[in-house]
Amino acid sequence: MGGNSSIPSNMLEIEGFEISPEFKYPLFFLLLFVYSTLLFSNIGVLILILKEKSLHQPMYFLFCNLSVNDLIGNTVLLPQLMAHVLSTKRFVTYNQCLFQAFHSHTFGSASHIILVFMAVDRYVAICNPLRYSTIMTNKTVIGLSATAWGVSILLVSVLLGLTVRLSRCRSVIRNAFCDNPSLFKLSCEDVSINNFYGLFFTVLVFTFSIGGIAATYIRIALICWIKKNKELNNKALQTCASHLVLYLIMLWTGFLTIILHRFPNYPDLRKIAYILFHVVPANLNPIIYGLQTRSLRD
Template identity: 55%
Template sequence: MMENQTLSPDILFLEGLKVSPQSSIPAFVLLLLIYVYIMVSNVGLVLLILTESSLHQPMYLLFCNMSINDAFGATVMVPGLLADVFTPISERYIHYYECVFQAFCSHFFAGVSHTVLMIMAFDRYVAICSPLRYATIMTGRMVVALSVAAWMVIFFLVLVLVGLSVRLSRCRRVVLNPYCDNPSLFKLSCESLLANHIYGLGYTVVLLGSSLGGMALTYLKIAVVCLSSKNKSVNIKALQTCASHLAAYFILILSGFIIVILHRFPHLSDHRKLASIFIHVVPPSMNSVIYGLQIKAVREKIMIIFKKNKPTVSIIK
């Protein structure tokens, strides 16, 4: 059976992480705990926002996009890593079409992370810079339109990105990564990769350029409004929500740039593989705390739920 898989051209060898036998159990337990935490915290927040009518506001509904995407991004990668921890390196195989699907989902998750944070920045901009028009601008229809746009634009851009790699013939069968991504796919080919590099560079420039540019412009205008306003309570509230949003964005950008920097140092390939996992676990782990639990309304609802479930002890005088 193994020989047949080895001979099959659609079976790829996935290098994965190098985990020693002594470290297998600690690594598995750590990854499992992180994954459970990501799923419970993000799915829990989505259910809380959807079930509490008082949280049916644009900011919280837009936040559901982030939590859903974070749970999706962790699910794309972590279960596969958990399965590979106890699998010998020589037996880590993946079907080519599974690899393509995983690569698409990986880039889709990263792209949506940027677009969701961009529409959340737009929401904060309208709320702070045009508070009197907020209700008329951020209607239910606008929230749905922004959410759909955040997901669909990236869907088509990543579809082309991965499609350019799928069209190539394959002369190699080793994926030098813990999981499949677009570079892993086109590196399997011996054909010219000029079109892949051009589109990949253009995709990165457009996504990061619009993300960084949009964030900088949005928060520059917010800063101007806050500095010109004499209402300290409004400014403090604005800074609290903006600080949480910026922290989530900073973690996402830092996780991505670490991978780019480590690509420049081939001798640090093992560190790059570990860093490539961070973007799928660090932002999803931190967003629910940094952004979700820092929101006063969400925090209050969570405290109410805990108080309801807390057993009461009656004291007889």
Template identity: 55%
Template sequence: MDNRLNSSNILQLEAIYDSPVYVYPVFSILLITYLITIITNVGIIILIIMERSLQQPMYLLFCNLSFNDILGNTNIMPRILSDLLSNDRSISYVECVTQAFCNQTSSTAAHTILMIMAFDRYVAICNPLRYSSIMTTSMVLKLSAWAWGSALLTVSVLLGLTIRLKLCRSLIVNMYCDNASLFKLSCQDVTINNIYGLAFTMVLLTSSIGSIALTYFRIVTICVTRKNKELNSKALQTCTSHLLVYMIMLWTGFLGVIFHRIQIDSSYRKLSTMLFFIIPGNLNPIIYAMQTKELKTKMKKIFSVKVTQAQ
């Protein structure tokens, strides 16, 4: 096509379902899951901030994860909910790029944050006597800055390669904007985008899976060699929740990447792309609250006080 689009053009987002029969049930489900995500994650953050006993490196790092879940879901869910009740699914190019940037940053930061949390567990279990001197408040802040800074930098390059392209299409084949959907609007050669995108994904996944696998291998080795029941119990308690959260994020992410690159029924593809945000965002606070003794104790205490007052 000769008529090129520019940054002032309006793009169109794809509908979740073509049939109006599913609109209100899907809207209700998504609204409930979004509210649960926001309430539980905000509640966890407030609880950690208010309770001095919870202001430890592990929980401060978990605040990063909860904030990221809020960011990822808030970036796409309100827009999807609005589009479900409207026939106008238009979005400006600038708004679309912003949404894609936040979407990609949230996805990348989820990996870097969980890598740091794995390191924190490694130090706590394998070097307990040095834990307080290694995982200081300053160290936590530096690691958090690295998690978000590296995500912002790499995603900026990713989106920078995309916005340089001239567009010749206007339909985003997705319910929300992401990098892959954006550069597919171009009729130019996107080889560089594909190379960087694949390299970016491979480096992120390799470093993420590799570092966490190595960390857990070291933790298991220490637990086996020391044969300390208290140490093994602590490792099982704290590491199970972290590993479960990581596996959920990893597999929902894999589904999104795979379905984006193969020909599959549109409804399944759309559902898979939302799972990356919906499932981890809802399950992370529940998993950590149930598996982490300190959090569970504080939550029970709060609820018991409220029940007593109500009576």
């Protein structure tokens, strides 16, 4: 910690966005609007699913996970971001930063895993409709949900555990919020193990999610093609289309962030991409799912 004696060792400064004064309030209100709509729509969907007996089905309970995840992920990110848009002093403690990074990465990996499990649920519903109720029991749904959260928390704990062990020689987070790469870049030590595990973590989550989604959807498409049952095809297309759109939006905004981490010349683009990764799916999930699913729409 040699050269850092002037700053309390647990305080970090967040670089944030360079915003000219006339854009401060428009940006603040835009974020506030985005956050409010996201809270309103996700909490609305959760209450609806919990209150409405007809919606007590595996598909909707799995979707509840997505809403809860979106709410936590964005609540950890957006209020602080809004405060930082208005203030010039952007300081957080190291522990607050760690807390934000933990929830942010857990949010990212849980989104992927939950969407794969939702695809599996659709697969069972379309390809094994008669056995659906015996396969997708409440116990199964609880098990899948617990797995999604458990695996995410475990992977992220290791990710941040490797970062916490490093000593710090810098105190500025070169980002608009805290994530793992910004945290380990505070160190002057060798961070190759952090880079390696970070890459392993990303590849693992993406391979599982792309592989899982591709496998289930190819099987669903084949079944629909073989059976040529019009009603079945329409039903499959309707729920699967919405699910696939959610997945692709999340995949692209996620990819954008990862790619932009490799290009340090575009820091603002990276920050924006990361916020979009949190905000866009969380706002669209309830809308796309709500409008596509007849019982939810009614």
